[in-house]
Amino acid sequence: MTSTQETTRPRDIGGSPGHWRRMRMWATAHAVDDFYQGLVPAAVPYFVLERHFGYVEASGLALAATLGGALPQVPIGLLADRHRLRWMSPLGISLAGIGAGLSGLVPAYPLVFALLLTAGVGIAMFHPPAGRDARRAAGGSATAMSYFAAGGSVGFFVGPALATPALDTLGIGATALFIPPAVLMGLVLLRHHDRTPGATAEKVRRHGTDQPGRFAALTSVEIVRSTISTGVNTFISLYWIRHLGAGSGLGGTALTLELGGGVLGTLLGGRLADRIGMVRTVQLGNAAMLPALWLMLACDDKYAALPLALLVGLISNIPFAVLIKLGQDYLPSRPGTAAGVTLGLAMSAGGLFMPLLGVVAGHYGPRGALTVLATVPVIAILLSTALREPVHEPEPPRATPSTTHDRHR
Known part of the structure; x- marks a missing residue:
């Protein structure tokens, strides 16, 4: 081949x-x-x-x-x-x-x-x-x-x-x-x-044919997910220290488990997408964030909650790689631009909302900020309903060496 x-x-x-x-x-x-x-x-x-x-x-x-x-x-x-x-x-x-x-x-x-x-x-x-x-x-x-x-x-x-x-x-x-x-x-x-x-x-x-409307919807989903991911990374250690009464070492362990779960979730998302489809995988990952975050917040034991931090990282990253590929499938003529938006711009945009979460944390502590973040997946769930599986067009005939030469002449 x-x-x-x-x-x-x-x-x-x-x-x-x-x-x-x-x-x-x-x-x-x-x-x-x-x-x-x-x-x-x-x-x-x-x-x-x-x-x-x-x-x-x-x-x-x-x-x-x-x-x-x-x-x-x-x-x-x-x-x-x-x-x-x-x-x-x-x-x-x-x-x-x-x-x-x-x-x-x-x-x-x-x-x-x-x-x-x-x-x-x-x-x-x-x-x-x-x-x-x-x-x-x-x-x-x-x-x-x-x-x-x-x-x-x-x-x-x-x-x-x-x-x-x-x-x-x-x-x-x-x-x-x-x-x-x-x-x-x-x-x-x-x-x-x-x-x-x-x-x-x-x-x-x-x-392929570009679908800018669906790519815009996907970018919106990415921004919401970036806000959740950046917020959890920022406040999870402080939540363990300030709310659960853990030491700084255990707070760092919670962050490490959450980030490690993200690696596993990224790999799992790719496997799921090849079996059940990309859009369904994104929607499943967005929907599963709600119970995962609330389950972690419901556990008041600093040790028993550690596996739940791993679970939050795993579930929240299931759509990560899938959104990158789906974005390139929505913009097949501009895969570099699609990668730039999904890997860079949209993923960084969540940091712009951190000052607002900081105000919430200042009044209600890290648990208040995480409680707000635990409701945000609803927005991602609603936005992801606008996504559709990309249509794969038939492969055009392969050019012969002579026609390839003429096209680039």
């Missing part, structure tokens, strides 16, 4: 080892790229402690990384849909690591801000072209695409786990230790591009 046929064949069913072989490069690259998304929030407290930045300045650093990672996604996606730009995703990973790594070595706040903004831009440069090429490598399988998405979840999960001990031991300058993995992964990915034929990329981008 040729690579062109593999790109446009019907969805694969199941999770054969071939899925991982096709996706391991992209899953690993995604993990390295999103590692730096997890590194930034882990480093911000150390800027406060060692550089004596104020809380407003600290929030500005988080905002720099968020804005850098979110705003360029759409224009970069448009570029990736017009040009192959093989160098963009390797350069993006390298910039993410260099910007985040050097931020701990410079003393002045404007330089730190600029470097974290650069790291965010690097993260943004990776997602659209990588999402486009991962879609081609996935060959139409939601299971395979879930490996790519889960790679990002793993990176975000591992970032604080590795960075915190290093920063505790060596100080904020330890961010420089994390520059080499980004540069090395950038070189490996660049070499992978050079060895991989890219002739089929044009076919993936141009085949």
Whole structure:
């Protein structure tokens, strides 16, 4: 079977080892790229402690990384849909690591801000072209695409786990230790591009009819889910500490379990989508968030609630990879733009609602914020009723070498 046929064949069913072989490069690259998304929030407290930045300045650093990672996604996606730009995703990973790594070595706040903004831009440069090429490598399988998405979840999960001990031991300058993995992964990915034929990329981008209305509905679902995910990540540790009376270590364990459950949920969602359909998987995941969140809030035992934190992370991430693939199926002529929106812009938009949740938490504590979040899935459930399974058009006849030459002449 040729690579062109593999790109446009019907969805694969199941999770054969071939899925991982096709996706391991992209899953690993995604993990390295999103590692730096997890590194930034882990480093911000150390800027406060060692550089004596104020809380407003600290929030500005988080905002720099968020804005850098979110705003360029759409224009970069448009570029990736017009040009192959093989160098963009390797350069993006390298910039993410260099910007985040050097931020701990410079003393002045404007330089730190600029470097974290650069790291965010690097993260943004990776997602659209990588999402486009991962879609081609996935060959139409939601299971395979879930490996790519889960790679990002793993990176975000591992970032604080590795960075915190290093920063505790060596100080904020330890961010420089994390520059080499980004540069090395950038070189490996660049070499992978050079060895991989890219002739089929044009076919993936141009085949099919766009459905912008359904893509807009999907983006709305993504924004609601991003609000829930960002809010839970922000307040779950504080909920364990302030409401359940746990120590900071147990609060961190709750966050770790919730993030780890997210990795498992991402993989499970891909398997489900290949069996029951993408839209039904998204709707199932959105509906299941309601009982999962309320069940966790109903448990007042700090130890018995830990498995429920894992369950919340697992269920809330079931639609993650599926929404990425579904978005690209709704915009088949612009897979880079679709990946930029679903992986970057929509997923970051939830952070814009955190000040409102902060006001709620200020008055009613972390439990009040989580209670609000436990009602938000109703909005995602309603919005997801507008989604439909994409229509797969028949594959056009393969061009002969002569006609291909004429088309590109």
